[in-house]
Amino acid sequence: MVLASQAQHGMWITERVHGTGTAYHMPFALWFDGPLDREAMLAACASVVARHPVLSCVFEERDGELHLVPAAAKPPVEFLPSVPDPEGFVEREIARPFDLERGPLARFTLTGVSPERHVEQVPPERHVEQVPPERHVLLFVGHHLVFDGMSKDVLVRDLAAAYTGGPLPPLPLPYGGTGEVPAEAAAYWRERWREVPSVVVGGVPRTPRVAGHGETVLFDLTREMAAAAFDGVSRFELFLAAVHAVLFRYGNAEVSVAVALSTRTPETRDHIGLFATELPVFSSPEPDLAFRDLALRLRAEMRLLNAFREVPVARAVGGIRPRPALAPASISFRRRAADQDFPGLRVSAEWKMSNHVVRNALHFQAVDGDDGLRVTLHHSPEIVSREEAERVAGHLRAVLEAVAADPGVRLAALPLPDAAVVTASPADSPKESPRLGAAADDELVGQVRAIWMEVLRLDDIAPDEDLYDLGGHSLTITQICARIRKRLGVDVPFDVFLDDPTIAGVAAAVGELRA
Template sequence: MSVPLVDESHRASLAQHGMWVTERAGAGGAVYRMPLAVRFDGPLDADAMLDACAAVVRRHPVLASVLAERDGQVWAAPGEAPPPILFEDLSGDAPGAQEPPAGAGSAADPAGEPGSPEWLAARVAAAPLDLGTGPVSRFTLFRLGPLSHLLLVVAHHAVFDGMSKDVLLRDLAAAYNGEEPPPLPLPYGEAARAEQERVDAGLDAAAEFWRSRWHDDREVALPGATGSSLRAAPGEAVELDLGDEVAQAAGPLGVTRFEFLMAALHVLLHAYGNERVTVAADLSTRTEQTRDHVGLFVNELPVVSVPDGTFAEFARSLREELRALYRHREVPLARALGGIGPRSALTPVSVSYRTRPGADPVFTGLDVSVDWAMFNGAVRNTLHLQVVDAPSGLSAVLLFNPAVLGRAGCEAVAEHLRALLRGVAARPDAPIAELPLPARAAGPERAARQGGEPGAAGEGAPAAAREVAGPAAAAGPGGSGAAGTEDALVEQVAAIWCEALEVDEVRPDDDLFDLGGHSLTITRIIALVRDRMGVELSFEVFIDDPTVSGVADEIARSR
């Protein structure tokens, strides 16, 4: 199936750039696969649905793009081939059945019954996505029976976010129904350039805002936790029934449902023994001109508090803090402050809260059901709360890393949060201390209070090594061979760092991220080293040992 691709390159957005570096550093993977499953009951026209998928890719060519580094910048460019748009007949109905392509699955798939959650999870895991070579998205239409079909879309997070699900499905329905959506107001590349200009203009104000607020707390106290994690890892899920309390209590308090739920989570984490609570929130950066785009328009920022007073007072104060934070919502924290290396999450606990704008799109002649919060089998930190706020109500799930937080602990968090929401709904003006909260925990059991999951670097390690530790993390600045690295080479590397960081002096043991480095700095240093020394640096060195000595040692080994 021929699909026209994007016809020009443009600089990747800041969010795409950061995600590309994280992937290259080995800290992404399955956590960046975003699946969407759509079930159709009725007389579906398979050819028309496949054509509709192709029409969506033509309308949103970011789904057919790749990311590549050039001259110290990351660029989005056309992929060499269109995203796979496949059909598989798993119905076993011989009369009139459409032939599946070579290598297609069958009803005897060992992962489970076709269409089951286990089967879908296996299909998502078996859908490779590659930012550098493509594809970054895949569409597969499965025929499960004469009147039963399932469309599975899997896209890389670098080209797809939560709101993209609504946009994609709306445009898919329009194409299937033979309708023509209005043209997009501007190409994706222009949107990325405009966002970059706004971020550049807002860097100083964002840095001033965050300087007194950000504390890189890597530990969190949770029931039964043995540590905390900022690494992408295989995850598990616990469904969370939020009931009607959030919707009923938020309005009278003068806060949104998101603000109400965020306040409740902060209060609960404080009750567990976290004196200063920090929860990262996924915030949309969409504008009027990008609201109808498929793509990545999200920035993760920390929300910091010390809960006190009545719940109503605290919820309103958190609302004011969020309103102040929103003024800097487009500026990545690492760009504003530095000191934050590539990692899959800012904090051990995070929240994504997405409000769906309206009813599900209509596909003519079909009954449709959509899994809007389909789990990809991975989690980016210790605990992540995912909420979808739809006209039909709130749906929520807690994703957790079983290596550091057991299922019983996650289920305890779910029950404690439910009890707290019920208590607040009954007495919103009650002092926080009088609400139904668990007894204060002493904190997670940590071997020597090292922080992070077993095998992670401890609090005394360099910043980036603590974020995503690697085999060389314990070797210290410079690694095992640093002592033998020539002084001239160290001086060359230091000069490159000075140029990339725009500073006058860098010492051999200075940490790149403590100097204000970020993902753009890494890309620039790698390009300069390649051009001047003929060495292609590994991204892992900026995780394992992000010092001048460490990079010089890597160059010496690579020669």
């Protein structure tokens, strides 16, 4: 039994509170053309499972702490006969749910792809049927709790090694920690954190409230990124600055973009697992600010933020309600490893497969490889239409082209539409949390109040005070639920702390569950 990381705990509570569907499903596919040795590939998958024990773990809450424990069964490694509809097969596998408490939280499926016979385009008297070479697809789907973006590189490397060389030596389970927040991290985030619930796109504030159906816009920035590069900033920092510049010009005076960051160390660089976090990066540029200076500001901010990247914002600040996303826009920017060799096979990887759910209004997923920089812009059509998402992609390209011509171009001079003057509609205004359920009796309120005071280490709490106003966070919720379960014999659903996060509200829920 190993204590889960802070990032895993935060993701686990978000999944339990919001029911995020497939938002945390991470699919990855390898397509093989040529004479694949099926038995060797299935054995390689089994070897990867044995090497990385996190794939065979589930999550169990005990006395307010979240632990990784062995699942009853290891991740399945299956071979299916040829499928006539590979796209439909992939979509069904991505959509299959995971059980965080029973597992397994990963699965491998190898299948042959039915060859489509076609006729070569030659004169009629010389028609010859051509049969494409043998083709297979290996589909991996893992829950984000046990898999991250860099895990894809580790997975491919280990599969290639096991396919050609046999079993791999096992690795330890590298999790655990006290969950304590360093004082420096708390001070850093308390100074910077602010609520930015909406992002203006097309002159209208867009507010993602739940994880919703996602669609994608694909575009290539290989040429633009190469031309816009200048000394002093990395490719990631250039991309981050371009996104901030576009959003600022859309009318977002306060830009908030959540950025996926690796928390890997030399000890964990070879491990599959969740060694990543998502943290907000803020900017408040001035119209006359040069793009170069914006990029350098963000570079300096990233240097400061990196020192505290292992500390979740909600844990450091307190008072942040569990939510599908920390910011209305987000970026995942990853430099992928070199291609691996599978002898006798031509291999292609799908590095940016969609799980068809998006937690933000806009999510930019960029993969930077030797073959260029490709971007997938994920958006919910209910919040941002496809036409608007395509326009965002075009504006990002236009900013990079302007920077290529002059890195010192002022933000106000970027070739983008002038920002519209927007007033938030009532739908975008914060709403009071509904108060649900019947009132609880005084004795039950007192018992719940005593638990809250213990967990929050406060001498007095009024029955109608909001948990998040008191500095509560995901660990607080887990600890309160654990004590209620132990003393009052009731499992309180986590979503109670979203609907009515007060002593009175929780006590009412306990009373209803006892009835």
